[in-house]
Amino acid sequence: MWGRLILLLALTSSTLSLDKLNMCMDAKHHKVQPGPEGLLYKQCSPWQSNACCTANTTEEAHDDNSYLYNFNWNHCGIMSDNCKRHFIQDTCFYECSPHLGPWIQKVEQSWRKERILDVPLCKEDCHSWWDDCKNDITCKTDWHYGWDWTSGTNQCPLNAKCRKWTDVYPTPQSMCEQIWSKSYLYTELAKDSGKCMQLWFTGPNPNQKVAEYYLNKGSGTHHNSYLVALLLLSVTSLNVLF
Numbered sequence: 758m759w760g761r762l763i764l765l766l767a768l769t770s771s772t773l774s775l776d777k778l779n780m781c782m783d784a785k786h787h788k789v790q791p792g793p794e795g796l797l798y799k800q801c802s803p804w805q806s807n808a809c810c811t812a813n814t815t816e817e818a819h820d821d822n823s824y825l826y827n828f829n830w831n832h833c834g835i836m837s838d839n840c841k842r843h844f845i846q847d848t849c850f851y852e853c854s855p856h857l858g859p860w861i862q863k864v865e866q867s868w869r870k871e872r873i874l875d876v877p878l879c880k881e882d883c884h885s886w887w888d889d890c891k892n893d894i895t896c897k898t899d900w901h902y903g904w905d906w907t908s909g910t911n912q913c914p915l916n917a918k919c920r921k922w923t924d925v926y927p928t929p930q931s932m933c934e935q936i937w938s939k940s941y942l943y944t945e946l947a948k949d950s951g952k953c954m955q956l957w958f959t960g961p962n963p964n965q966k967v968a969e970y971y972l973n974k975g976s977g978t979h980h981n982s983y984l985v986a987l988l989l990l991s992v993t994s995l996n997v998l999f
């Protein structure tokens with residue numbers, strides 16, 4: 758009887774400790790748990806009150822070829838500043854967000870154990886990103902895979918010619934979904950819908966409510982009823998005991 762009770766309590770507490778509304782993914786530079794960070798750098802400062810990134814990561818996120826991933830934005834000539842600021846914001850979002858729980862998936866990659874998949878992006882953020890990059894140049898659609906890394910940074914592989922952005926990505930949707938191998942899902946939802954994730958925001962983080970919405974809508978309800986069942990079972994066992 759005691760054994761069963763202890764098992765139930767252990768199960769319950771382990772279920773409770775995975776808080777999908779406030780967690781950090783297990784990846785290259787993320788903190789173990791989210792928390793306040795005093796001095797997040799420039800574009801990453803909106804995450805200051807609760808972040809999965811450190812100040813160091815946010816400063817590096819603003820540099821070309823930073824030690825974070827040795828990633829070269831300028832692989833087909835210099836990327837325009839207007840375009841680059843979206844990649845900086847995307848890096849801040851990826852490194853700092855504590856509300857990506859509903860979209861975190863396990864992966865077997867040398868550099869991380871978890872990734873994000875199909876995070877529903879607000880239409881405005883995807884469109885302004887594409888608009889500001891549409892006169893830039895790139896050689897690849899999926900920037901996660903297939904680079905030539907022999908120099909230590911990513912270069913276009915031999916078979917990939919530098920082409921106009923709009924030839925590689927004809928639409929905002931094709932860019933947002935393909936550039937990081939489906940990390941993002943394109944939506945027609947606007948920021949004020951409360952149902953899409955925002956890369957750009959000021960003030961309190963609007964993405965917590967969005968994560969909550971998707972958790973309650975999806976597996977979250979099962980998760981909760983599972984918890985309630987466990988608690989009821991525990992109470993029943995206690996009643997039998999005493």
Ligand SMILES: *[C@@H]1O[C@H](CO)[C@@H](O)[C@H](O)[C@H]1NC(C)=O
Pocket residue numbers: 813814816817824
């Ligand atoms: C961040 O940390 C790395 C590794 O410790 C270090 O090499 C780098 O200089 C730091 N960057 C900043 C901007 O402090």
